Amino acid sequence: MTEPREDRIVAEGVHKAFGDNEVLKGVSFTVAQGSATTIIGPSGSGKTTLLRALNALDVPDAGVIRVGEVELDFSKPVAKDQLRRYRAQSGFVFQSHNLFPHKTVLQNVTEGPIFVQKRPKEEAESDALELLRQVGLAEKRDQYPFQLSGGQQQRVGIARALALKPKVVLFDEPTSALDPELVGEVLSVIRDLAVEGWTLVIVTHEIQFARQVSDQVLFTDHGVILEKGPPADVIGNPKEERTRQFLDRILNPL
């Protein structure tokens, strides 16, 4: 007796321009609860901007987006506290982790729960330690970020995003800044999250990873979603010429 899966993200006609440069030209898609969606596409196609719109790091110019329980119509002015409620629905993992260098690993993870969500310190810390165990870094709790490897830093970044118990976790090219031998440890953590039933949206260049992990793949090009569907279709049997070219260049660089 499984509950009908509701959608965690519903985006309709999202537009965003930086000056004259129109980066998103009316993007619509949905993300089902407990599913993993990967966004692939050439650089400059708008995939990162799309992801940042889901957390209002870049506020769209038009379009309606619902994330979790908060729906905003960006064609109208949005009040600051509404924007904050919208943002609280999702956690964000940056390409360059952006850990707080002056805080320890544990403090990085508990900063949001204690300072923003005002949760009791002991409770926030025991939850944070559980998350650190999950990403395999419990023993690093009192180290500073500069003492960790790139892969470890990114795993702390993931724990920090999860600590706020968001409805959706957003990943912006989480392995692009890593040395190749460190990519695996981060991807396996993300795969575990997908298995556990977190709702994930991942911008990535790791095509094999996208094929294995995602329930849905979005291919973006020139500010629109050109193709979307299960990985077997979009990656395994693309309909669009642009998608085929892109995949070919990535899978056979020579």
Place this chain on the structure above:
Amino acid sequence: MAVLLLAALVLTACGSSGSNGDNPVKSAGVLRVGTEGVYSPFSYHDPATGQLVGYDVDVARAVADKLGVKVEFVETPWDSIFAALEANRFDVVANEVTINSERKAKYDLSEPYSVGEGVIVTRANDNSIKTLDDLKRKVAAESATSNWADVARKAGARVETVEGFTQAIKLLNQGRVDATINDSIAVYAYLAETGDTTVKIAGNVGEKSEQGFAARKDSGLLPDLNKALDELRSDGTLASISQKYLKANASGAPESGQAQHAPRSTWQLILDSLGPLAKAAITKTVPLTVISFVIGLVIALAVALARLSSNVVLTNVARFYISVIRGTPLLVQLFIVFYAMPELGVKIDPFPAAIIAFSLNVGGYAAEIIRSAIQSIPKGQWEAAETIGMTYVGSLRRIVLPQATRVAVPPLSNTLISLVKDTSLASTILVTELLRQAQIVAAPTFEFFALYGTAAVYYWVICLVLSFGQSRIERRLERYVAR
């Protein structure tokens, strides 16, 4: 705000006038007297007791006694003494003010209470100067606003401006100037006090000098002042005060009666000065530095944030403030707060006035340091704080400022250490801080080098302590960065 300051400047230039008619001193019950406090034997601190004494000081006391009012002395450097008089910091100047027609036009000048003769002082081995005519193309050291500077200039000498008579003698001793013209009384007093044989009185300028009190124009004080002086003259009080302080110059040799002035060795003098200098450092220099720095940092943070805000008005106000503070001398800023604000009806005591001026100054300089420190924090830090739900203030307080502090500490330490030494400028607005205390101790003994040297050591020690604190803070803030 800068517009206000400019207005204040203009007003100061216009001067002010007292009220006619009733004697305001009598109604106030107190005679406020401006005097140098470092001009022996007219106005100086007795080395034994630290009390303000001297010929002019005692005459002012006797006059206040005759008027039946209390007396209150305000110590002011000579070159700002008339500015302070006009700013109503006191009622009269008692500091050997020579009576001349220019001063008569601007101020109420009393009958003279001391009469001397202008003399030329040269090095003992210099026989090239005997009369005023010999001063042509020579260099004379004089106070900028003294009438002796005019006399020297008219004789064709180039005038080097000094802080007072004792500095002029020092420059002469060191061979940096050829002569100084001053009142015979002051010169005899110097020779008697120090036994200095390297300088001599080479000649006189053929001009008597009469000294009296100066008050603001139309002060209404003159009739009472003159009446009191007449009575003091006829009852022999003036003569006995004169005996007390100026006897030495009458005979040209020290008298045994001046036992308390017996020359001390330089080392003894330095030793005796350690206490008073430490007291000035601890009660004035250090609090002035600390309070101004803390207030200055608060101002600086606000200005830096205004400068970084997206509000055009705020940004431009902040820019203007920084530009005015950095583009004008600190000394002028001090003078505006202390001497010009009273013209607008805002009269601030010396210590708070110094705090205001120094805080505003630190605010201007530190604002740019803090702004660049905030800007040095990567945008990703703001974004990461945003994604975990922080507000602007929360991000600033918990994420950005702690990191910016590490960047800002070295340049802010520079600002703090400069401020320690800049507080010496407060001496010009009547704050008896470290340097002023050194002047006071040095004045009756003419041992300027020894006492300025001692004061310098104190400044250096304070700065050493601060540098030590700086490296401790830096080490603490470095704990989270790779070395």
